[in-house]
Amino acid sequence: MRILIVGTGGTIASARTERGYKAKLSVDEILGLAGIEKSDGVKIDTEDILNLDSTLIQPEDWVTIGRALFKALGEYDGIVITHGTDTLAYTSSALSFMLKNVPVPVVLTGSMLPITEPGSDAPRNIKTALTFAIKGFPGIYVAFMDKIMLGTRVSKVHSLGLNAFQSINYPDVAYVKGDDVVVRHRPALPSGEPSFDPRIEPDITYLRLTPGLSPEVFLTMAEKSRGVVLEGYGAGGIPYRGRNLLGAVSKIAREKPVVMTTQALYGGVDLTLYEVGRRALEAGVIPAGDMTKEATLTKLMYALGHARSVDKVREIMEKNLACEIST
Numbered sequence: 001m002r003i004l005i006v007g008t009g010g011t012i013a014s015a016r017t018e019r020g021y022k023a024k025l026s027v028d029e030i031l032g033l034a035g036i037e038k039s040d041g042v043k044i045d046t047e048d049i050l051n052l053d054s055t056l057i058q059p060e061d062w063v064t065i066g067r068a069l070f071k072a073l074g075e076y077d078g079i080v081i082t083h084g085t086d087t088l089a090y091t092s093s094a095l096s097f098m099l100k101n102v103p104v105p106v107v108l109t110g111s112m113l114p115i116t117e118p119g120s121d122a123p124r125n126i127k128t129a130l131t132f133a134i135k136g137f138p139g140i141y142v143a144f145m146d147k148i149m150l151g152t153r154v155s156k157v158h159s160l161g162l163n164a165f166q167s168i169n170y171p172d173v174a175y176v177k178g179d180d181v182v183v184r185h186r187p188a189l190p191s192g193e194p195s196f197d198p199r200i201e202p203d204i205t206y207l208r209l210t211p212g213l214s215p216e217v218f219l220t221m222a223e224k225s226r227g228v229v230l231e232g233y234g235a236g237g238i239p240y241r242g243r244n245l246l247g248a249v250s251k252i253a254r255e256k257p258v259v260m261t262t263q264a265l266y267g268g269v270d271l272t273l274y275e276v277g278r279r280a281l282e283a284g285v286i287p288a289g290d291m292t293k294e295a296t297l298t299k300l301m302y303a304l305g306h307a308r309s310v311d312k313v314r315e316i317m318e319k320n321l322a323c324e325i326s327t
């Protein structure tokens with residue numbers, strides 16, 4: 001059994017500096033501090049790809065990580081990635097779209113407290129990730145605070161608490177029981193030849209709908225990018241009373257994709273439910289369904305990396321690619 005642990009930085013790799021916590025430890029140093037032997041029954045190899053606070057992660061870094069993973073897929077029985085928690089859900093979603101049919105478990109993890117601090121959650125999270133990685137369930141997952149969640153379904157829901165991630169609109173895949181991990185939901189992920197497709201379009205405007213948002217602001221921001229995600233309220237809809245955002249949205253939606261997600265954490269959008277939602281659909285808005293905000297953004301990047309026309313992008317957005325959307 002061979003496992004690769006790939007380091008990209010984050011709190012899990014951080015130590016105290018005069019200017020706050022900074023990612024600087026290698027994976028070998030993290031394993032040493034976590035008390036994990038590199039040959040405890042399983043042979044562990046390590047590779048440091050990046051060492052960044054994940055606030056600094058850019059879409060191009062997903063391509064770097066994805067390429068390294070793809071190269072390692074044939075050589076390992078499982079892969080663990082240590083990553084900052086702030087953008088971990090974006091990375092796990094983006095990787096899930098770029099890397100198809102991974103034949104082994106790829107498990108992202110991180111920690112809320114640096115491994116160098118007393119009481120850090122890092123050893124526990126790495127152990128959970130490793131225990132799940134050796135189980136052999138193919139797919140891209142996130143291991144955090146005794147849970148395994150599907151990579152396309154997680155969101156960071158707490159900026160300080162250790163239970164910082166939740167699986168949104170989707171069951172947890174597995175949970176820790178004693179020294180083991182018990183699987184309780186196996187996602188119906190597609191299978192086939194593994195492939196890596198790095199084509200993504202990072203140039204997206206992501207805008208939160210707020211009372212009073214002017215059509216001018218929307219147009220200025222929307223015109224500057226290749227696609228728009230609009231984070232609406234509740235089940236979704238566009239205001240047309242007073243400041244008429246609907247007119248501006250309908251103008252942009254003819255030229256480029258405008259996808260609507262929701263500010264609510266759970267439930268997703270259903271634009272057929274209310275009149276304000278029906279108008280959005282008529283204006284050409286593409287509903288994000290029950291996808292997370294992170295999956296919505298990264299899937300739109302992926303879709304725009306593969307299609308030019310709004311209709312083709314709509315088709316990709318509405319299709320289930322990696323259990324990210326219920327159809």
Ligand code: ASP
Pocket residue numbers: 009010011012052053054055083084085086087110111112113
């Ligand atoms: N700022 C850190 C990061 O995302 C937070 C963490 O890892 O928990 O890299």
